[in-house]
Amino acid sequence: MKEGHLRNTRRFGTLITLAGCLLSGAGSAAAGEPATKVLREAYQVPASTQPVTRFDVGRKSEAFILDQRHQGRLLFRYVRSREVFVLRQVPGPRGDVMLKNDLGAVMVRMSRVGGPVLFPERSSTGIPAWRAGPGTPLGPNTVRLDDLRPALSDIANDLVSILDRDVTISVRGANERTAWIYLDTALNARSALKRIKRNPDRKGRTLPDLNELRLVSSDHQELKLNDGLLEIHLVTQEGFAGRPSSLRLAGFLSGKRVRASKD
Template identity: 35%
Template structure:
């Protein structure tokens, strides 16, 4: 596949192909009451399915997929899928960390789960709500990849209030991961735009270039934000939005 470039601010924004499962607010409230209204029996062990859906005490819904080499986490209100590393903790617990080594989940041996977010850095209890949809990359045609790059460019440009070009050098083996990395990069740009130093961070680059490599990385040079993906590693083979923001903040 030849190099593909997308800078299509004038296109009609197509909906992201999200792994979502939205529910009405009333249904979510009822679900939280049912899950958190009564305390679980002391010492009772809850066996979570391989792909489990959880709801936090704040009402945040997420899916944890443990069917692949790396655990995958996706929040309902975000298109990003987080590739985590499981690390043993005291008392038989397991801590799941992102690619910066920051904890995102803690699971106890009895089945309890705590989720860590920007809004709740000290953690919020989460209850098992049933099965969830598997988190997978789907093969993409060249046209579908162009559309995903256009969507990412549009989203990032709106957040930055100026044009941010998205270009990619993709092969059939890397197209799905590059499309996902473009989406994650646009999420990172939105996150930068909401920071107090957002203008300074976003002023460092005017283009995003996505390429293949041996390992996932992000770097800024000559006003280009270069995202390297490693297709053999699946969803773990591209940097998270957290890593991309960190790179921009430490340049």
């Protein structure tokens, strides 16, 4: 069966062909050196001795981990969350370092005076945080190509519940080494739609008319939404930085067209 003709017609099934690397699942209704130097001083510990740090805040649900091991890119994850964000360092006033996500929003401000400040999605004032010791290193989960089949079926069925319509998920260009990033991106898409559904009136967000999610390997990041098809282009060799976060996807799907960061 040729790649372009492979299709899933079963209610919750998945199909895969290694020759074409097309995997479908369906459901039915369904910065620079100065910034790095300041950041290390804010940690009050050399990055070489403690590259992964846990930070606590007043609310336990918003404790987070920063991982500096990834060639100048900072990985961020809430302790109680699955999603990993890639943060870029932007110099701020008074020697501060602003850590921004791929939506361009500040998630953490690192300062030599007063310590780090966390900016959760629903807080504009910021929450003081403090270093609590070493954190768990952040990295991709091990995902075999065959593991995508049941995982995509589960996600497709979740999208059915969220959107109340038939949904198809297709993956093109996946292999054993990159399967994890396709699954991670599909999970981010699910999180984005859940966020929009929870807050339908917030910033004018409404659920999009979506009936297919297509994940494609590419040499550049891109988001497209046409006639119910959401197409996400991934740069698999860039790891977490090669796919959009749930926040960026939510912004895009709610009408805010966001370009991939070039920083």
